[in-house]
Structure formats: structure tokens, C-alpha cells
Amino acid sequence: EQLQRLVRAAPEQVRSLLATAGFYTPQVSARIAGDPAAPRVLIAVQPGEPVLVGKVELLLQGFASAASAQPAAPFDAAALKESWGLKEGRIFRQADWEASKRNLLRQVVQTRYPRAQLSETQAVVDPESHRVSLRVVLDSGPELRFGALRIEGLRRYPASIVVNLNPIKPGDYYSEAVLQAYQSRLQDSGYFSSVEVSADQSALLGEQVEAQQAAQPAAAQPALAAVMPPLPLVVRVTENKRKNVSAGIGYSTNTGERAQLSYDDLNVFGLKFKSALTLETKQQTARGEFFFPTTKDGYNDSVGASFQRSDIANQITSVASIAAKRAWGTPLIERSLSLELLTENTVVEGAPASDSRSKSLPLTYGWTKRHLDSLLFPTRGYVVNATLGGALLPVLTDEIFVRASAKFIYYRPVGAGNTVILRGEGGALASKEKPGVPNTYLFRAGGDQSVRGYAYQELGVSEGDAIVGGRYLATGGVELQHWFTPTWGGATFYDAGNAADTVKDLHPKSGYGLGVRYKSPVGPINVDVAYGHAIRTYRLHFSLGFTF
Structure with a gap:
């Protein structure tokens, strides 16, 4: 008997469900068939002709600026009406009807009329003509500032x-x-x-x-x-609490094991102070920096000092510097101007004159533009970064030079779950003599964010038993990612590039391989196995996204 009650109620429930999908005149029947000991319920449905949207009446009330308020451009009522989603001729579905109303109201309350409301909404269905007439009255309420x-x-x-x-x-x-x-x-x-x-x-x-x-x-x-x-x-x-001390350990396939100690103080004579001591296998860094509060014009100024020692590709470099920097812009377009005074000591293993010292006072302008669908997990868009600067005057400078560099990354979805990523980087340095130019301003390639399949900064100019920086840089790569689940994916890639002292010596070295991708809470984690074609060996690379 309970089953029979359910079967009798089923047609009406099906009609109600079909109405939400735009079918208001369905033919529905339900019956019990089969063995009484194991009955089956058969429901026959003929949805009929769908109801289409006919007349749409959108009335906008208000939307007038106050007479004594500051002069203002009138609200674009025409664009608001044009944005209405449930247009004439479309199938009338309840979900679309509710979504269209919410979207219409949302566009208004997020702007200068936050107290707007839908004072009347009406949908009148004519089953005989299979048409529905819609009427929506939106009252803007007062204009607010x-x-x-x-x-x-x-x-x-x-x-x-x-x-x-x-x-x-x-x-x-x-x-x-x-x-x-x-x-x-x-x-x-x-x-x-x-x-x-x-x-x-x-x-x-x-x-x-x-x-x-x-x-x-x-x-x-x-x-x-x-x-x-x-x-x-x-x-x-x-x-936040004023002072903070933190410590951590880690590992990088570029620079090896890492231990870091940081100390921050958010109010030192009204300035923010950040410092860190980072000890890595191939590189050790100590830095301290003071940040001024953002100015009313949006400038972020800072001054700081640092010392770094690195032992990479048989070149040992020690750099001490003090710098001042001004940054401004938005996360989408960033600009910066920095002035740095540095002294550098370099030892090149196996070179005739293995020990060299230099000092320089370079000024550098940086520009970054981001146009991405997501800053954390991009699948479409691009990022471009460019720098231009150098030590232009013979003041606290051993060798005058001009330097320019640019790099980009481009994302494009291809089919379901696939993304193509293109990367490129180039740079050039001009000077009368190469000795005296700080090695940190010369170019090398190779590593997690460069040409995979090669060690960090392994590609450059041979000098003695070491690889040193060159005047020119050109690298590029293409990668295809496929996401098997929302968080796990795989990748195949090909990278190529090199650094040299002349353009004609820029013979590209290639690397290619496969990788695993994981969308972590802090960004995409990349684990790659790459084959360096020129050195005929495999190398593991681990990185967190692509950094600029």
C-alpha cells in the first residue's frame, strides 16, 4: 500500500521537476508491473514542447544622482539591461531565472547603489502558447558615496x-x-x-x-x-605581533641543502625591518632591510644591506652591497627603481688570474606585467618582466656598463585538462672591457627555472676550470601539462639555451624530460626528470611554480 501511494504521487513530482527545466505540459504516467513479490515501478514521461521566454519587461526605477551631489556620469542602464541573461527565445528554466535575477541585482549593489532591491519579479507561463512573460522591477534605492x-x-x-x-x-x-x-x-x-x-x-x-x-x-x-x-x-x-623569529630547513636542486633563520620587527623607529641568514650548500646569504610605510602616492621605499658568498661551477664569488629601492604599481603591473653600491671578490679555479676585485654603482629600472586568469594557478595569460640599467658614471665604478634583460611566460589551455606553457629569457650587457663588471650582472643559464637537464648556472663561458658569466643570454622552453585530477598532473617539456660573450657563440644546449605537477595550497609544485643532451646525463629538478 505504501508503494502504491508513492506511485500515485510520482507523476505530480515528475511534473514539478520538469517544470523547473522548462517543460510545463508533460504527459506522465506511473504503474506497478511485474511479480508482486518483486514489483517494478514503470514511469513513462513525454516532456512535450518546452516553454520559451517571450516578452521580457525590465523596469529600472531610480538611478538618479542627487541634485546637489558632485556631478556624475549617469548610470549605464542600457548596459545593465543588455546583461540580462534569460533573453527572448531561450528555454525557461528555473535555475536560469533565479541566476539572471541575482546577476542583475549583484551588478547594481556592488556599485553606487548598495541598497538596491528587486521590488517585483513575475513569471507568467501560458501553457497553450508555450511562452512565458517575464517582469522584473529593480529599485536602485539611494545613490551612496x-x-x-x-x-x-x-x-x-x-x-x-x-x-x-x-x-x-x-x-x-x-x-x-x-x-x-x-x-x-x-x-x-x-x-x-x-x-x-x-x-x-x-x-x-x-x-x-x-x-x-x-x-x-x-x-x-x-x-x-x-x-x-x-x-x-x-x-x-x-x-600582527611586532617581533617574529623563525627558522627552517629545506632543499633545493639548484643550491642544495638549506637552513634559514629570520628575524622581523615591524616597528623600528616607524620602519619595518626584515632580516635573514640563509646557509645553503652552494650559496650563503645574510641580509637586512628597512621598509618605509607606503606613501600617499603609492611608493614603497626600502634600504638594506647584504652579503652573499657562492661557489657555483668552480667560481667562488663574494658580494657585499648596500641598496636603496623604490617600488610602485599593482600586482598586475609592478615597477621598481634601485640603486646599489657593491664590492665583489671573485676566484676562478684554474684561471691564470684567478683572483679579481671590482666595485660598481648600478642603477636599474624594472617592470613586470601580469595578465593571468589566476595568480596562484594560472592556465591562461602571460607574465612579462624587463630590466634596464647599469653603472653609467665613473663614480665608485671600475667599469662602466649598460645591461638589459627580459623574460616571459605564456599559458594557453589546449583541450580538456591540457595547458601549453611557453618560456623565454634573454639579456645583453655592453661595456668597453669585461673585467671590472660585477659577475652578478653577467649571465649564466641552467637549473630549475632555466634550462632543465643542467646544473644551476652550469651554462656560460668557460674560463680555466670554471663556468663564468657571459655578456649575452638566450633561453627558451615549451611544456605541455595534462591534469589527471583537479590537483595532480603530468608534464613533458623541452628547454634550450646558453650564455656567451658574443652572439655567434650562443650555441644552445638542450634538455628535455617528464615531470609531475601538484597543486599545493602555496602554489604548483613541480618535480621534473630532465636529460641534458649536451652532457648526456639525467638530472632531478624540484621547484615551486615559475618565479619572476
Whole structure:
């Protein structure tokens, strides 16, 4: 008997389900067949003709700027109507109907009308003509603008940190995207463990209630024409602890085993201080850097000092430097200008004059552009980085030189689960003499982020028993990735390139192989086995994404 009740109810349930997919006149029958001891339920469905969208009526109410507010461009109502997803002639599905309404409202509330609402929505289905008439009325509510900044939660750090990162000026239109961008900038500053940026609408609600109580019905004015008070911009922060010490160990297929000790202090005479001591098999580095708070114009200035010793390809290099840097821009387009004073001591094994010293004062401009669908796990787009600079004056410089370099990476999806990655890097250095030019400004190739199949900076100019840097660099590579699951994939690749003192000596060395890819919470992890064709040996490479 219970089965019979379920069978009797089934046709109506099926009709309701089909209606959500756009079929309002289905023929449905259900019956019990077979052996009573093992019955079967047979449901016959003829969905019939789908209901199509007929007349679409979108009414936009309001969307007028206040008469005494700052002059503003009118809201693009035509573009808003054009964005309506459920257009005439499409099958009327409940999911599409709800999504279209949400999208329409979302476009408005994220801009200067955050209190917009759908005051009326109606879908009238005519089963005989298999058409549905849609009516949507969207009321914009009042036009709102940002007001003064209010900061909550600051205890030990200066308010200028929050103020200087603020892109919003009093009188600017309300924008959810701008709020999110401001919040991201504050979170990335390193001073705060949590950040919340919002527009306080509570005061506005109170003023509206008081105004409505005081207003006379005959003298009531449309809300759209009223000048609404600005929304206070509220920033709530939880500060990071001022001092932090951390230690870690690791391994790199470029420079070997690693141990690192870091010390940070977020408020040393109003500046952020970051320092680290890194000990690797092939390279040891000590550095300390002071960061000034971001200026109102968006500049990030820093000064620092470092010492690095490296023993790579039988060349031992010791570099001491002090540097000043100014960086500005966005995560999509970054720019920097740096001035560095360095002294360098180099020992080349097997060379006639194995020991050399040099000093230099180079100025370098850097530019990076990112155009990616995802900064963490890109599958489409590109990143381009270029630098131009050199030691241009005979001041604290042994050899005047000019240096330029550029590199790029390009992502393109090909079919389901496949991505093609193209990489390239090139550079050139011009000077009257090569001795006196710091080796850190010359070019070498090979390693995890260069030509795989070769050791780190193994490709360059032969000198004695060592490989040293050259004046020119050219490398490139192509890689095909295939993702077997959302997090695991494989890759096949081919790299080629070299560094030399002349263009004609840039004989490319190739490497190729296979790899495994894993999407970790901190970025893609790459493990590759590459064959260096010129040296006829295999090499393991481990890296975290591609760094610029």
C-alpha cells in the first residue's frame, strides 16, 4: 500500500521537476508491473514542447544622482539591461531565472547603489502558447558615496600605514570592488593578521528613519532625489605581533641543502625591518632591510644591506652591497627603481688570474606585467618582466656598463585538462672591457627555472676550470601539462639555451624530460626528470611554480 501511494504521487513530482527545466505540459504516467513479490515501478514521461521566454519587461526605477551631489556620469542602464541573461527565445528554466535575477541585482549593489532591491519579479507561463512573460522591477534605492575614514584596532603601528594605502577619497562612489582592493592592500602590508574594510550604513539607516518620521506626507520627496549622507569608511584591524623569529630547513636542486633563520620587527623607529641568514650548500646569504610605510602616492621605499658568498661551477664569488629601492604599481603591473653600491671578490679555479676585485654603482629600472586568469594557478595569460640599467658614471665604478634583460611566460589551455606553457629569457650587457663588471650582472643559464637537464648556472663561458658569466643570454622552453585530477598532473617539456660573450657563440644546449605537477595550497609544485643532451646525463629538478 505504501508503494502504491508513492506511485500515485510520482507523476505530480515528475511534473514539478520538469517544470523547473522548462517543460510545463508533460504527459506522465506511473504503474506497478511485474511479480508482486518483486514489483517494478514503470514511469513513462513525454516532456512535450518546452516553454520559451517571450516578452521580457525590465523596469529600472531610480538611478538618479542627487541634485546637489558632485556631478556624475549617469548610470549605464542600457548596459545593465543588455546583461540580462534569460533573453527572448531561450528555454525557461528555473535555475536560469533565479541566476539572471541575482546577476542583475549583484551588478547594481556592488556599485553606487548598495541598497538596491528587486521590488517585483513575475513569471507568467501560458501553457497553450508555450511562452512565458517575464517582469522584473529593480529599485536602485539611494545613490551612496564614501565619507571619512575611521580606523579601529590600531595600537602599536602608526595610522599612516592605513591612511597611505587608502585609494578611496571622500565623495567617491560606493564600490564593493574598491573596498576589496583596499582590504587586500592592507592584508598584504604584513602589519595585520586580519583586516575588515566596510562602509558603515548603520548611521544612514538611523538618519533615514528620523527623516521619515519628521516628513509630512504631502511634502514627501522621492528618496532618489535626496542628498544622502556619506557612508563612513571603516577599517577594523588586528595587528600582527611586532617581533617574529623563525627558522627552517629545506632543499633545493639548484643550491642544495638549506637552513634559514629570520628575524622581523615591524616597528623600528616607524620602519619595518626584515632580516635573514640563509646557509645553503652552494650559496650563503645574510641580509637586512628597512621598509618605509607606503606613501600617499603609492611608493614603497626600502634600504638594506647584504652579503652573499657562492661557489657555483668552480667560481667562488663574494658580494657585499648596500641598496636603496623604490617600488610602485599593482600586482598586475609592478615597477621598481634601485640603486646599489657593491664590492665583489671573485676566484676562478684554474684561471691564470684567478683572483679579481671590482666595485660598481648600478642603477636599474624594472617592470613586470601580469595578465593571468589566476595568480596562484594560472592556465591562461602571460607574465612579462624587463630590466634596464647599469653603472653609467665613473663614480665608485671600475667599469662602466649598460645591461638589459627580459623574460616571459605564456599559458594557453589546449583541450580538456591540457595547458601549453611557453618560456623565454634573454639579456645583453655592453661595456668597453669585461673585467671590472660585477659577475652578478653577467649571465649564466641552467637549473630549475632555466634550462632543465643542467646544473644551476652550469651554462656560460668557460674560463680555466670554471663556468663564468657571459655578456649575452638566450633561453627558451615549451611544456605541455595534462591534469589527471583537479590537483595532480603530468608534464613533458623541452628547454634550450646558453650564455656567451658574443652572439655567434650562443650555441644552445638542450634538455628535455617528464615531470609531475601538484597543486599545493602555496602554489604548483613541480618535480621534473630532465636529460641534458649536451652532457648526456639525467638530472632531478624540484621547484615551486615559475618565479619572476
